Amino acid sequence: MKATSAVALSHLDSLESEAVHIFREVAGEFERPVILFSGGKDSIVMLRLALKAFAPAAVPFTLLHVDTGHNFPEVLEYRDRTVAEHGLRLHIASVQDYIDRGVLRERPDGVRNPLQTLPLTEKIQAERFDAVFGGGRRDEEKARAKERVFSLRDEFSAWDPRRQRPELWQLYNGRHAPGEHVRVFPLSNWTELDVWQYIEREGIELPQIYFAHKREVFARDGMWLTAGDWGGPRVVELTETRLVRYRTVGDMSCTGAVDSDAATVGAVIDEIAASRLTERGATRADDKVSEAAMEDRKREGYF
Structure with missing residues (x-):
């Protein structure tokens, strides 16, 4: 046989x-x-x-x-x-x-x-x-x-x-x-x-917020936060328009954007492969409250 x-x-x-x-x-x-x-x-x-x-x-x-x-x-x-x-x-x-x-x-x-x-x-x-x-x-x-x-x-x-x-x-x-x-x-x-490579392989549509786009943001605690009626920006926090994207998405008040020109899934994969910071470690203020x-x-x- x-x-x-x-x-x-x-x-x-x-x-x-x-x-x-x-x-x-x-x-x-x-x-x-x-x-x-x-x-x-x-x-x-x-x-x-x-x-x-x-x-x-x-x-x-x-x-x-x-x-x-x-x-x-x-x-x-x-x-x-x-x-x-x-x-x-x-x-x-x-x-x-x-x-x-x-x-x-x-x-x-x-x-x-x-x-x-x-x-x-x-x-x-x-x-x-x-x-x-x-x-x-x-x-x-x-x-x-x-x-x-x-x-x-x-x-x-x-x-x-x-x-x-x-x-x-x-x-x-x-x-x-x-x-x-x-x-x-x-x-x-x-x-x-792995998640992004699977998204690319399967051709999965995502909200455009995950890709590079121009957004009005302001700096707080080392992150670019979205301006909104949730409590930001404060009087001393100046807004500016930047080319950014989001690696993870949660509450607008604690999820930071990252400077990026990655406008496609392939470009995002290249960006992540070169990064040494986890997505939450880089962009989630609620994880930084304490150890x-x-x-x-x-x-x-x-x-």
């Missing part, structure tokens, strides 16, 4: 296969999974992987976005257009609603990213989601680097390192008590460069 030769998967094919396996595993183990979808590049890639995992059938999950009220309009437009295009259902947890009801208070610096935890955790409880897909990657930040693919959370959505399970040979344990849920990270082993900022938010139930 003639022996058949094994076909080696490419690096991107291996990552895609792992993520598809994770989506299918969750579909088989859980009753009410949901995908966190903001219109940012990682959640866009995550949705593409989910579509592939179940094609030609529909994605058997709903979507969830925690809207701070300070999101970039370009990203929200992309979010809504994508949801409509694929006939998906989107849940929105609004930080502004909590502020209006007096449950949360506006921070003096105008940053709302730290206020997302309560709307997120209460939405999970109200909708009884038992698995929540997130786009976190281990290369982004040290609190994410030690995270499991299946991250068990208690009835308050809190993370306890002592309760996390080993994940040998891609075997994932989704068992949880009533009221608990599992955060699932299909892109855990991806890097920023343990993301770790604290993870324990509280956000990440």
Whole structure:
């Protein structure tokens, strides 16, 4: 009998296969999974992987976005257009609603990213989601680097390192008590460069904010922030028009732009390959509050 030769998967094919396996595993183990979808590049890639995992059938999950009220309009437009295009259902947890009801208070610096935890955790409880897909990657930040693919959370959505399970040979344990849920990270082993190379290979459309464009910005804490009614710029902060792009997208009040002339996916890939700073380390003010900022938010139930 003639022996058949094994076909080696490419690096991107291996990552895609792992993520598809994770989506299918969750579909088989859980009753009410949901995908966190903001219109940012990682959640866009995550949705593409989910579509592939179940094609030609529909994605058997709903979507969830925690809207701070300070999101970039370009990203929200992309979010809504994508949801409509694929006939998906989107849940929105609004930080502004909590502020209006007096449950949360506006921070003096105008940053709302730290206020997302309560709307997120209460939405999970109200909708009884038992698995929540997130786009976190281990290369982004040290609190994410030690995270499991299946991250068990208690009835308050809190993370306890002592309760996390080993994940040998891609075997994932989704068992949880009533009221608990599992955060699932299909892109855990991806890097920023992997994400962009996959976007290029798949021809995935992104919000134009990820590519070089002229924008009115001002300098604060070593970053170029977008001017807006969220609390910036202050009187002493002068705005200027610069050619910039965004490596990561979150709240306008804490997500900085980088000087860049990278107007295509290929140019962005070249730029990232030469960079020595992670995307969050370079452009996310909410991660710079303290050495343990993301770790604290993870324990509280956000990440």
